[in-house]
Amino acid sequence: MVDGKIFICLPDFSGGGAEKVMMTLIKAFAVEHEITCVVLNENGPFIEKLPSVCHLKNLNCFSAKQALIPMIRLFRVEKPEIIFSTLGYFNFVLMLALWLSGHRPRRVVLREANSPASTIDSLAAKWIGKVGYRFLYNQANHVVCNAQYVSSQLVDFGVKSERIVVIPNPVDVREIHRLANKKMIFPKFNNPSLPLFVSVGRLSTQKGMDRLIDWFSLMEIGANLIILGDGPERLDLEKKISNHGLNDRVKIMNFQKNPFPYMKRADAVLLGSLWEGLPNVALEALALGKTVIASRECKSLQQMKDTKDVPDLTIPATDKAFVEELDNIARIRSERGTPRLAKLCSSLPSGFDVQKVSSKYGSILFGD
Known part of the structure; x- marks a missing residue:
């Protein structure tokens, strides 16, 4: 068991692949660890998959950008020992909030669920994505991706290769x-x-x-x-x-x-x-x-x-x-x-x- 608080963070409980993977992992981890699930909001069908033993912190926000200040406050007050987060745009805001909060967890792990190039292309200001990968992602202890080609793109966008771990999606x-x-x-x-x-x-x-x-x-x-x-x-x-x-x-x-x-x-x-x-x-x-x-x-x-x-x-x-x-x-x-x-x-x-x-x-x- 980990002594400090464990935060597993995702935007919401929508029915996408990234959310499904995170809920599968939460279910596995909750057997031995006390997990707090942090979400922007509780929207989505996968909330039914959240184990009853897990804590839930709802930031009541409709976008990651809107959640920046609530995240800063959350990290300052709760001081989690371990943070695990998924999805590129959400990870950017989380890492910025963590840096601004002044709190330094023992371990931060980011999961890159999609093609980094597609994440950047989806942003109106593409420079935000490029800065996010090059600077914010490199503040994490590990960046997990699910395929080698995603790993290669992360390196192309400036993420240090020694931080990257390739782990496939779990399938039950x-x-x-x-x-x-x-x-x-x-x-x-x-x-x-x-x-x-x-x-x-x-x-x-x-x-x-x-x-x-x-x-x-x-x-x-x-x-x-x-x-x-x-x-x-x-x-x-x-x-x-x-x-x-x-x-x-x-x-x-x-x-x-x-x-x-x-x-x-x-x-x-x-x-x-x-x-x-x-x-x-x-x-x-x-x-x-x-x-x-x-x-x-x-x-x-x-x-x-x-x-x-x-x-x-x-x-x-x-x-x-x-x-x-x-x-x-x-x-x-x-x-x-x-x-x-x-x-x-x-x-x-x-x-x-x-x-x-x-x-x-x-x-x-x-x-x-």
């Missing part, structure tokens, strides 16, 4: 299999016997759902597509579906706390992302033994495929090749006549095991 295969067997209501298709593809993610520019619909529309073999998620692009995506004449074969459902029954039924899980860190959806699909077809921009998945034996993961090199792979999967499914159910054994490499990953995080957070 047993829990995923348990949840995948739950009964869910599926959308109604005109022909439900067609091959089924599923894509899970926020309906935003990053996830590339628009081009996924475009690729799907170019298929020669008929198939159905379920998109699970909420976000600002929903109306535009629905319009695109209608323009392609796909209303009977493409359905958008709201964010699902449990997407795994849908993924289990899929002939393949699709990712059309324009950029990614290490996408949890792909890892979870592999944990279900599903075929994953990911866009070439998912560089961490390409690195995983290059270094590990992952036969169920396909990353087409071009848009045309992506469409051809969709047709190939649909053709195999049509010839077989029955959907491919989840395997008894996961095809996910063992390095993503939740206990192994939690242990690695625990070593850098709580070790001597």
Whole structure:
């Protein structure tokens, strides 16, 4: 047990991959440590995953910028011994607040969940991101990222390589299999016997759902597509579906706390992302033994495929090749006549095991 206070910080409890990873780690750490979870606000479905033994400090802010002063006060009063935080823009504000507070914890660990280049591109004042990585990140004891290509970008933006640790995302295969067997209501298709593809993610520019619909529309073999998620692009995506004449074969459902029954039924899980860190959806699909077809921009998945034996993961090199792979999967499914159910054994490499990953995080957070 750590003598001092342990703060695990994240913007909120929204249903993104970074938040899911942090909640998984909090659950693992709370078994042996007294954890305080610090959030800007309590928005999001993952608040249900917060263990009851954990303390919760809600800063009641709608943005990281707004939270600067409350964070300074919090650090001065509470004086945490260990701080663990995630997401680039949030990490910038947290590190600035920590410096201004005058408090110096025994250990600060930052987690970089996404591509640093994409974080900088998302900022109106890009110099803030460049300064944040070069100066604020180097004040942390460790910076954890989930893929080697993210590590390389961090170094390019000035983070010292000796501070960087690559640890993959934790995946609880047993829990995923348990949840995948739950009964869910599926959308109604005109022909439900067609091959089924599923894509899970926020309906935003990053996830590339628009081009996924475009690729799907170019298929020669008929198939159905379920998109699970909420976000600002929903109306535009629905319009695109209608323009392609796909209303009977493409359905958008709201964010699902449990997407795994849908993924289990899929002939393949699709990712059309324009950029990614290490996408949890792909890892979870592999944990279900599903075929994953990911866009070439998912560089961490390409690195995983290059270094590990992952036969169920396909990353087409071009848009045309992506469409051809969709047709190939649909053709195999049509010839077989029955959907491919989840395997008894996961095809996910063992390095993503939740206990192994939690242990690695625990070593850098709580070790001597």
